[in-house]
Amino acid sequence: MTRTNAARKNPSPAIRDAVGGGSRLKSRVSWTIAFILAFAWLAIAFMPFVFMAINAFKGKFEMLVKGVFELPESWYPANFIEALTGGYWSFFKNSVIVVAVSLTALLFISACASYPLARFRFALAKPLYGLIVACMSIPIHITLIPVFKLTTQMGIYDTIWAMIGPYIAFAVPISVFILTSFMAAIPREIEESAEIDGCGKYRMFFSIILPLSTPGLSTLAIYNGVNMWNEFIFAYTLTQSQKNQTLPLAIWQFQGQYSMNTPMIMAVLTLTVLPMILLFIVFQDKLVKGLTAGAIKG
Numbered sequence: 269m270t271r272t273n274a275a276r277k278n279p280s281p282a283i284r285d286a287v288g289g290g291s292r293l294k295s296r297v298s299w300t301i302a303f304i305l306a307f308a309w310l311a312i313a314f315m316p317f318v319f320m321a322i323n324a325f326k327g328k329f330e331m332l333v334k335g336v337f338e339l340p341e342s343w344y345p346a347n348f349i350e351a352l353t354g355g356y357w358s359f360f361k362n363s364v365i366v367v368a369v370s371l372t373a374l375l376f377i378s379a380c381a382s383y384p385l386a387r388f389r390f391a392l393a394k395p396l397y398g399l400i401v402a403c404m405s406i407p408i409h410i411t412l413i414p415v416f417k418l419t420t421q422m423g424i425y426d427t428i429w430a431m432i433g434p435y436i437a438f439a440v441p442i443s444v445f446i447l448t449s450f451m452a453a454i455p456r457e458i459e460e461s462a463e464i465d466g467c468g469k470y471r472m473f474f475s476i477i478l479p480l481s482t483p484g485l486s487t488l489a490i491y492n493g494v495n496m497w498n499e500f501i502f503a504y505t506l507t508q509s510q511k512n513q514t515l516p517l518a519i520w521q522f523q524g525q526y527s528m529n530t531p532m533i534m535a536v537l538t539l540t541v542l543p544m545i546l547l548f549i550v551f552q553d554k555l556v557k558g559l560t561a562g563a564i565k566g
Contacts, residue, residue, distance in 0.1 A: 317538075317541060317545065319336065319337065320534045320537050320538045320541070321534075321538050322336075322337065322338075322339060322340065323336060323530065323531050323534045324347055324348065324531055324534040324535040324537075324538045325340045325343045325344050325345065325347070325531070326340040326344060326531045327340075327344050327531065328528075328529050328531060328532075330344075330531070331530050331531055332530075344531070347529075347531050347532045347534070347535035348535045348538075348539065350532065350535075351522065351532065351535045351536050351539055352539070354522070355510065355518070355521075356518060356536070356539060358510070358511060359513060359514055359515045359517065359518035360515060360543075362428050362512060362513060362514045362515075363497060363514040363515045365428055366428050366431050366432060366435070366496065366514060367493055367496045367497055369432055370431075370432045370435040370436055370439075370492075370496055371489055371492060371493055371496070373432070373436050374435070374436045374439050374440065374443060374488075374492060375443070375485050375488060375489060377436065377440060378440055378443035378444050378447050378488065379447060379473075379478060379481065379485065380473075381400070381440070381444050382443075382444050382447035382448040382450075382451050383451060383473050383477055385397050385444070385448045386447075386448045386449075386450075386451035386452040387451060387452075387456075387459065387477070397444075397448065400440070400441050400444050400445070401441060401444075401445050403440075403441040404441040404442055404445065408434075408438050408501075408502075409501065411434070412501065412502070412505050415433075415434050415502070415505075415506070416505055416506065419433075419506055425506060425508075426506070426507050426508045426509055426512055427507075427512055428507075428512050428514075430506040430507065431499075431502055431503055431506055431507070431514070434502050434506075435496050435499065435502070439492045439495070439496075442492075443488050443492065446484065446487070446488060447481065447484050447485070447488065450481060450483075450484035451477060451481055451484075454477065454480050454481075458476060458480075459472060459476070459477075462476055486551065490547075490548065490551060493544075493547075494544055497515070497543075497544055498516060498544075499514075499516065500516040500517070500520075503516055503517055504516075504517060504520070515540045516540075518536060518540065519533070519536055519537060519540060522536045
């Protein structure tokens with residue numbers, strides 16, 4: 269029995285090599301499967317953009333004559349030139365202003381609301397949090413008429429500012445829900461150390477909690493930014509003149525103007541999607557850190 273126990277505690281080199289080889293084989297198989305699945309998902313997700321980009325360089329009737337995934341006979345950039353000179357920059361500027369202002373206000377409001385819900389202990393904390401989370405279940409489309417009347421009475425109908433209020437209001441519940449959980453995962457020892465040094469609540473929020481919540485705020489900025497950039501129904505309801513409309517309505521306008529010119533519409537779609545793709549490529553590390561941060565409490 270003694271020899272058996274000793275053999276178990278100190279296995280021979282051959283046994284160690286066999287166990288290690290089996291582990292390495294399993295690891296390689298797992299990584300191979302992961303890479304195959306990731307490549308398959310990349311191909312599925314990226315295929316619509318490839319479809320748009322290829323057909324945007326085709327002539328008016330070339331897409332109908334040849335296959336939709338075939339390369340164009342001659343790359344035809346006139347579609348992009350006509351889109352860029354046909355009012356695209358006005359739509360683009362409006363989208364940038366609306367998204368930038370809405371995101372800035374949304375992140376500040378959500379952070380201010382999440383901080384007391386996550387770090388303070390008071391009687392109404394759970395009811396307030398539950399009420400905010402319950403607002404996530406409200407369908408936004410049933411508010412179109414009240415929001416339309418409200419913007420008309422406020423005198424901001426058919427302006428880019430009419431969209432900012434609804435964008436913020438309907439993004440606050442999910443933002444507070446995510447950010448409260450994120451802030452709650454921050455170790456309380458950091459706050460206790462700051463309080464010993466005489467740090468007040470306001471300074472603690474702006475100097476400690478807010479910087480530590482940067483990954484979560486970045487994730488919310490990307491998530492809500494994409495939704496605001498692609499939002500159509502409120503932009504369509506609350507604006508009328510072309511000078512105040514955003515990029516989703518540019519697609520609507522170009523579709524009506526070039527209904528028989530599908531490559532032209534593809535060019536507008538490509539120009540609309542491209543900024544979000546570039547931003548995601550640049551800030552993808554922030555998104556990953558925000559999704560994983562707070563999973564393990566310090």
